[in-house]
Amino acid sequence: MRLATFNLLHGRSLHDGLVDPDRLTTAVKALDADILALQEVDRDQSRSGNLDLTAIAARALGAPEHRFAAAVVGTPGETFRPLRHDDDGHGEPCYGVGLISRHPVRTWQVTRLKPAPVRSPIYIPGPGGGLVLLRDEPRVVLAAVLDTPHGPLTVAATHLSFVPGWNAHQLRRVVRALRALPAPRILLGDLNLPAGPARLLTGWQPLGRHPTYPAANPRVQLDHVLADRHGLDRLPPVTAVHTPRSAISDHRPLVVDLG
Secondary structure, eight states: OEEEEEEOGGGBOTTTOOBOHHHHHHHHHHHOOSEEEEEEEEESOGGGTTOBHHHHHHHHHTOSEEEEEEEEEEOTTSSEEEOSSTTTTTTSOEEEEEEEESSOEEEEEEEEEOOOSSOEEEEEOSTTOEEEEEOOOOEEEEEEEEEETTEEEEEEEEEOOSSTTHHHHHHHHHHHHHTTSOSSEEEEEEOSSOHHHHHHHHOOEESOOOOOBSTTSOOBOOEEEEEOSTTGGGSOOEEEEEOOOOSSOSSOOEEEEEO
């Protein structure tokens, strides 16, 4: 079973600044993941050709199960508002996370996280980027209980705040929410935290330890696959960990093979 997490940067290439669905398809297909968590995902955004990026990624993997969970309606860094409920935002541009599975899904669960109450500096890559002071966005956790060859498995995708301290607060909230779902439990995503703090804050086991950011020359691991120690013995052992190069994004994907 192959797990992967990938911050897509809404499918954009840093080389030319474009979003190309064929390039996205090729990048995702190369991962060959059975379970894929996506962050910085667009749906119906003009900057990404009004595409449904989660659906494109699911087709690339031949995965029958997929879902997009919007964190905001509108465009991050411009004008956006939080969702009022899970069905809000249809027909409007949305931005959030995606979760894709080749295994059947028993149930889905969405948990919403409040934004940090303060602005914080963040580096925007690419042309016209640089250090800017940004208002934080609401965040979302998308979890699924899967039927796998190894038994039931809870997996979750999230992208936490870039504001130091607030992301730690959110991560504790994520762990509490996932503990209500069946073990074993695996959290995949861009936590905006290095590996050490992510492990200490959760008490969960990192299944892969490799730098993922920035993509050209990774120096820090912001993207993680963490497993709750409760029920960990029911999972196959880790046999390989990869952070392959990709034609898109400012992050590298993190790929973990089990069994």
